Amino acid sequence: MFASELISNSIPPLRTSDSVQTALDRLAEFKLYHLPIVNDTQFLGIVAEDELLEIRNTEEAIGALSLTILNPFVYQDVHVYDVIRIFDQLKLSIVPVLDYKKNYLGIISVHNILSYSSEIYAVKEPGGIIVLEINNRNNSLSHMAQIVEGDNAQILSSYVQSFPDSTKLEVTLKINKTELSGIISSFERYNYQVKAVFNSTITDNGTEDRYNSLMNYLNI
Helix, strand or coil: CEHHHHCECCCCCECCCCEHHHHHHHHHHHCCCEEEEEECCEEEEEEEHHHHCCCCCCCCEHHHCCCCCECCCEECCCEHHHHHHHHHHHCCCEEEEECCCCEEEEEEEHHHHHHHHHHHCCCCCCCEEEEEEEEHHHCCHHHHHHHHHCCCCCEEEEEEEECCCCCEEEEEEEECCCCCHHHHHHHHHCCCEEEEEECCCCCCCCHHHHHHHHHHHHCC
């Protein structure tokens, strides 16, 4: 997915003629900490809420103030992973999107990114999660998929996490079923280390018993 596909059209940019109070109201309305400043289609930079809160006269125009203006942006055809990287590195709540003539096209908000992440990781889909710890030489997603499909299931999403100074990887698999005992047994049979399991019927660990005991106590 490209950056242009994640642009939010519901968040208008600030103009240099807008007051500090207008900026603060808009930040509160959209639950953001940054907003772009744009005149016509010219992107001027990003203003941060922290700095605006320090200004006593909130009726002053933004263009009349000496503000620290940030200048991060992405071009319209960059991959969404690069957008996420900028969000993380610069701790922003928005990332402006420009065309190659430096015209402002819109912004991607952190809320857009969270929604997109929810979709690509199948967060909203019912299913179970298996976390495997493997050696980085054994990172074969196709083999993992074969094991899962052997139990008439499918991998909805997956991601890999590495660790500094370690040859181990952590692989998280979202699977389209919650009864995972057969899949877990298959992974263990192939010498995969199952580090954690979620939404599995075999990992209740007494939760239901504790719940029933509480209900019995409350009924006394």
